[in-house]
Amino acid sequence: MTIIPAIDLLRGQAVRLKQGDYNQKTVYSDDPVSVAKKFVSQGARFLHVVDLDGARTGKMKNLTLILEMRKCAAVPMQVGGGIRSIESVEYLLKSGIDRVVLGTRVLEDTIFLQNAIKQFSYEKIAVSLDVKNGTPMVNGWREKGLKSVESLLQFFKDAGVSYLIYTDIVRDGMQTGPNFQAIKKIIPFGFQLIASGGVSRLADVERLEEMGLYGCIVGRAMYEDKNFLNNANQTNYPVS
Numbered sequence: 001m002t003i004i005p006a007i008d009l010l011r012g013q014a015v016r017l018k019q020g021d022y023n024q025k026t027v028y029s030d031d032p033v034s035v036a037k038k039f040v041s042q043g044a045r046f047l048h049v050v051d052l053d054g055a056r057t058g059k060m061k062n063l064t065l066i067l068e069m070r071k072c073a074a075v076p077m078q079v080g081g082g083i084r085s086i087e088s089v090e091y092l093l094k095s096g097i098d099r100v101v102l103g104t105r106v107l108e109d110t111i112f113l114q115n116a117i118k119q120f121s122y123e124k125i126a127v128s129l130d131v132k133n134g135t136p137m138v139n140g141w142r143e144k145g146l147k148s149v150e151s152l153l154q155f156f157k158d159a160g161v162s163y164l165i166y167t168d169i170v171r172d173g174m175q176t177g178p179n180f181q182a183i184k185k186i187i188p189f190g191f192q193l194i195a196s197g198g199v200s201r202l203a204d205v206e207r208l209e210e211m212g213l214y215g216c217i218v219g220r221a222m223y224e225d226k227n228f229l230n231n232a233n234q235t236n237y238p239v240s
Contacts, residue, residue: 001208002046002215003232004194005039005222007032007069009062009081010052016220018173020130020141022056028223032065036073039222042229047077048101048196048217054082055103056140070096080128089116093124101165103128104138107145110155117160126163126194127156131182132170141169157189164191165217171198173220178204180211187212202231 007014010025014032018024029035036047049069053061060066060082070077079092080101089100100120106113106127116125129152130137136145136152145152156164166186168179178198186193195208196217208216221228 001205001213003205003229004046004048004078004215004217005044005229006048006050006196006217006219007035007039008050008052008219009065012062012065015052016173016223017052020132020137020169020172022052022140024173026220026223033069033072036069039229040073040075043233044229045075046098047073047075049077049079050101051079051081052140055080056082056142058082058084058104058139060088066097067095078126080126086112086115086119089120089125093120099124099126099163101126101128103130107136107138107147107152110159113156113159113161122160122162125161126165127161128165128167129153129156130167130169132168137169153186153189156191162192163194163214164189165194165196167217168197172196174198175200175220175224178208178216180207183208183211183213202228205232 009032013027014029014035015025015027049066051060051062066079076098078099078101079097083100084105092100130141136149138145171179176198178195183195192214194215195213199216199218200221
């Protein structure tokens with residue numbers, strides 16, 4: 001299983017939110033490019049970057065910074081937050097982003113997801129399912145989605161989604177451990193499943209690996225525990 005470091009961007013800074021609350025942010029750096037470089041120097045080989053401004057407004061606000069991070073970090077990167085059109089997906093991929101993460105739009109527009117996968121292939125598209133107390137959330141996790149988790153999972157499967165990122169919003173940024181029970185229910189759908197939210201120690205990583213997950217996204221723990229990546233490497237977990 002692969003550990004994927006996360007860098008969340010808000011007004012040009014690298015931050016972490018608690019439970020997706022924009023009023024509960026911790027600023028970790030005014031220079032996200034240096035953060036990306038640091039993670040790579042510690043062994044990361046893949047990065048997960050989210051434009052929080054874009055997630056909230058529906059339009060990417062940190063695009064120039066993200067492309068600079070991709071260039072300077074020199075490792076593959078998946079990017080999400082505010083990507084609501086085929087044109088935006090195409091631009092990101094042509095600009096060197098390796099995988100685009102789609103959320104709000106695909107939960108509301110089934111045709112959009114099908115078209116994205118058809119045009120760019122399932123390898124280039126990941127879907128983010130962000131859930132709060134059993135309810136899918138959209139628009140920067142501020143509004144409830146109209147469909148159930150179960151119906152969305154089936155739709156994603158039928159649409160040909162390969163990479164699915166499941167985020168438990170209540171646990172995100174809290175370092176309380178992943179929602180293993182919810183994750184277990186998703187596994188039978190057969191996605192390349194990536195867990196996000198709550199991962200705080202290598203024991204969490206070990207349990208997710210035992211469950212057969214493709215990967216896990218780790219955010220706050222990367223900043224709070226400077227040895228997290230090194231310890232993961234020494235324990236033979238690929239930091240990808």
